[in-house]
Amino acid sequence: MSEKRENWGSKLGLVxxxxxxxxxxxxxxxxxxxxxxxxxxxxxxxxxxxxILMGIPLMLVEWSLGRMGGKYGHGTLGPMVYLQxxxxxxxxTAILIGSLAGxxxxxxxxxxNSYYNHIIxxxxxxTVLSLTGAYMDPSISTGQxxxxxxxxxxxxxxxxxxxxxxLLFTAMGGIQKGVERMAKILMPTIYVFGIILIIRxxxxxxxxxxxxxxxxxxxxxxxxxxxxxxLNWAATMAACGQIFFTLSIGMGIICNYASYxxxxxxxxxxxxxxxxxxxxxxxxxxxxxxxxxAYAFLGPDGVGAxxxxxxxxxxxxxxxxxxxxxVGAMWFLLLAFAGLTSxxxxxxxxxxxxxxxxxxxxxxxxxxxxxxxxxxxxPVALEPILxxxxxxxxxxxxxxxxxxxxxxxxxxxxxxxxxxxxxEKGLPEINRGSYWKVPTWFxxxxxxxxxxVLMIVVLVMYTIDTAKQGYYKWVPDFxxxxxxxxxxxxxxxxxxxxxxxxxxxxxYISIKRTYKEELxxxxxxxxx
Amino acid sequence: MSAGALAFMISAWGIIIGAVxxxxxxxxxxxx
Numbered sequence: 356m357s358e359k360r361e362n363w364g365s366k367l368g369l370v371x372x373x374x375x376x377x378x379x380x381x382x383x384x385x386x387x388x389x390x391x392x393x394x395x396x397x398x399x400x401x402x403x404x405x406x407i408l409m410g411i412p413l414m415l416v417e418w419s420l421g422r423m424g425g426k427y428g429h430g431t432l433g434p435m436v437y438l439q440x441x442x443x444x445x446x447x448t449a450i451l452i453g454s455l456a457g458x459x460x461x462x463x464x465x466x467x468n469s470y471y472n473h474i475i476x477x478x479x480x481x482t483v484l485s486l487t488g489a490y491m492d493p494s495i496s497t498g499q500x501x502x503x504x505x506x507x508x509x510x511x512x513x514x515x516x517x518x519x520x521x522l523l524f525t526a527m528g529g530i531q532k533g534v535e536r537m538a539k540i541l542m543p544t545i546y547v548f549g550i551i552l553i554i555r556x557x558x559x560x561x562x563x564x565x566x567x568x569x570x571x572x573x574x575x576x577x578x579x580x581x582x583x584x585x586l587n588w589a590a591t592m593a594a595c596g597q598i599f600f601t602l603s604i605g606m607g608i609i610c611n612y613a614s615y616x617x618x619x620x621x622x623x624x625x626x627x628x629x630x631x632x633x634x635x636x637x638x639x640x641x642x643x644x645x646x647x648x649a650y651a652f653l654g655p656d657g658v659g660a661x662x663x664x665x666x667x668x669x670x671x672x673x674x675x676x677x678x679x680x681x682v683g684a685m686w687f688l689l690l691a692f693a694g695l696t697s698x699x700x701x702x703x704x705x706x707x708x709x710x711x712x713x714x715x716x717x718x719x720x721x722x723x724x725x726x727x728x729x730x731x732x733x734p735v736a737l738e739p740i741l742x743x744x745x746x747x748x749x750x751x752x753x754x755x756x757x758x759x760x761x762x763x764x765x766x767x768x769x770x771x772x773x774x775x776x777x778x779e780k781g782l783p784e785i786n787r788g789s790y791w792k793v794p795t796w797f798x799x800x801x802x803x804x805x806x807x808v809l810m811i812v813v814l815v816m817y818t819i820d821t822a823k824q825g826y827y828k829w830v831p832d833f834x835x836x837x838x839x840x841x842x843x844x845x846x847x848x849x850x851x852x853x854x855x856x857x858x859x860x861x862x863y864i865s866i867k868r869t870y871k872e873e874l875x876x877x878x879x880x881x882x883x
Numbered sequence: 884m885s886a887g888a889l890a891f892m893i894s895a896w897g898i899i900i901g902a903v904x905x906x907x908x909x910x911x912x913x914x915x
Contacts, residue, residue, distance in 0.1 A: 365914075366910060367914070396887065396891035396892075399891060403895075572884050573884075575884060575892065576884040576885055579884075579888035580888040580891075581887055581888075624906060624913065625910065627902075627906050628903075630902075631903040631905075631906045631907075634903075638895055638896070638899055639896055639899055790909065790913045791909070
């Protein structure tokens, strides 16, 4: 380690940063359409079940892994997992598990941000374009406007670099003066903007006189009415995926933030507060803005889009509503802020990775990460510009792996290591210094029982499901026949697995160097 | 809005807002 490890400045700052880590773009655009698409109120049953059975147990495991790793000077997942795993298996086996975790975490933190930073750039661009009224001209469809936007190098690169620059300076500021300060400013703003947008949404009245039944309240009814016939395995999978995505679990970034805690800092109450704040932003705020607006203007057929909902459907509605450019700017700025508070967590993970393995100072490490993100983000920007398409296949393919599949694999690895290898030592580790104590029955029932078993079932079912859809072929079914985009999908796969393999090797070398003696003897020497 | 939808929404909102109030108040209490 090149520097003394930093700490959080205050408990409020820590919780806001952790909540900011979790509250992201997914809360405001992904959750509403998932709920609307998968049974409305009925979706909430598997959603809350997944929150309790997987989300909260994994959240506690990640906080505890991170705090314990920080005590031994680690800010990245590989060595943290190694330390707990070798309590249940020999160090030479534990290093393989740690290397896998470190490789997956590198894949997720580097590659999720490769496209996530672009979406933040789009939201920044659309904030400006809302204020200038650029998409208010009804002669151009907002769909065409979006296609023109992502094929316009000046917009795409300009706002992407702006987003990256904000992240760069925040990361250079460090934990207290960068990450914590950003969270203290942006998180309250997100909640205030959310409340203002809800008030505007619910006072829209009946914007389409030809359709008097299309109101924001009818939109709320649509999203909350339990349609039990839509509740099936796919909806359950969607609920589990949403919980992982929204809580930012299975990425390594919660562990990284928790590594800046002091060894006896509370993690149970802080972790649960983070979950509660995230759910407030998602279910209460996120569920009451986009879908009710879309429903009021477009009816039930207008609520099924994902990215299209934010960048195509809603702008067409901002054109028609009073103060539409202000409401539009506020909506996109809300998304930008939510995105930035999550992206900085992934950014900081990579800064910590560099600092942990080299003698690089934080500022230089931040610049290196900035350059890294430019390299991995280029294909995302170039695909629509060079191919003159708007399918975003490279982005979609990378997201399928690092924003979806790997989250489950990494989360499963973490909980197996804590629950089944670290075993009963995990409970006092979680409870140390905590105001609320996790009961023994909860630890045994969930962390050692239901949660890992359920995750294995979900992962197996998901793999079978996607295999049936021809997903694992070298030319997957969803892009078959499209000769222009096939190379972009294949390139995405090469990049994903290349980064993970490199991450595994880097982690292996790092753990081997730090714990050389016990790995040589294949016996645990440093007792936790 | 149907009674079922309203019941779902109010229950979910109630649980979440209650959880936020409880955890934040405890956090403030223990921070002193």
